[in-house]
Amino acid sequence: MVQFIQAQNVGIAYLEERFGLKLAEDDRFFPEWFESLPEITDLEKEYLDRVKANFLNLVKRPPILENAVKMVVLSPLLDLAGFYRPPFSILTEESIEISLEEAGEVIRGRIDVLVIQDQLWLLVIESKRAAFSLTENISQALAYMISHPNQEKPVFGLVTNGSHFIFIKLTNLNTLTYALSDEFTLLKRQSELYQVLATLKKLSQILQ
Structure with a gap:
């Protein structure tokens, strides 16, 4: 009998066991998030500072729902990185299914935002508590x-x-x-949104 597993309930250990997933040991495996990043213009910095201010206003009335995060934070980043223009297009709430016939298991889930080229997947988490950790959702x-x-x-x-x-x-x-990048946050006095945008712009260049 086939067992259906929700993607949000899958852990790293499960992926290692079922798919042979490995964590890269060499920093050179993932240089795209820190090496030769595009410059961020003063106008873009001004816009990102406004994004930060908008988000800080949003968190005054928790919980922060994923649709609000998409609208206030993610959408401006994707716009500035060029993902709303050709050759890119956006699919939302895309269903996924992975069948493991030998194990009799099927992983099911819905991704929140998918930038096609089939190479960039963006997962927005519904943050309902202040100390919410992204690491819990890396496996998803x-x-x-x-x-x-x-x-x-x-x-x-x-x-x-x-x-x-x-x-x-x-x-x-x-x-x-x-491999994973460092964790960036807009909550620091010197917001790290600039590097997030620079990395997205770098990825948009690579995917073209």
Whole structure:
């Protein structure tokens, strides 16, 4: 009998056991989040400062729902990075299903935002408490990324709850291998939204 598993209930250990997933040990595996990043203009910085102010106003009335995070934080970032213009297009609430025939299991879930090219997956988390940790949701993002149809190119992901951001890279050259960026936050006095945008702009260049 087939067992259905929700993607949000999948852990890293499960992905390691079922898919042979490995964490990259070498920093050179994922240089895209820190190496040769595009410049951020003064106008873009001004816009990002406004995004930060808008988010801080949003958190005064919790809980912070994922649709609000998409509208206030993620949408401006995707716009500035060029993901709303050709050759990119956006699909939302995309269903995924991974079948493990030998184990009699099927992983199911819905991703919140998918930038097609089948190479950039963006997962928005509904943050309902102040100390919400993104690390709890890395495995969910990886489960979605493993399901992508193009196994020959690297796949990138971004997990965010509006205030914090982690980038992910996944490759499948003989072995499924992934790595994480540092965790960025807009809550610092010197907001790290600038580097988040620079990384997204770098990824948009790579995916073209």
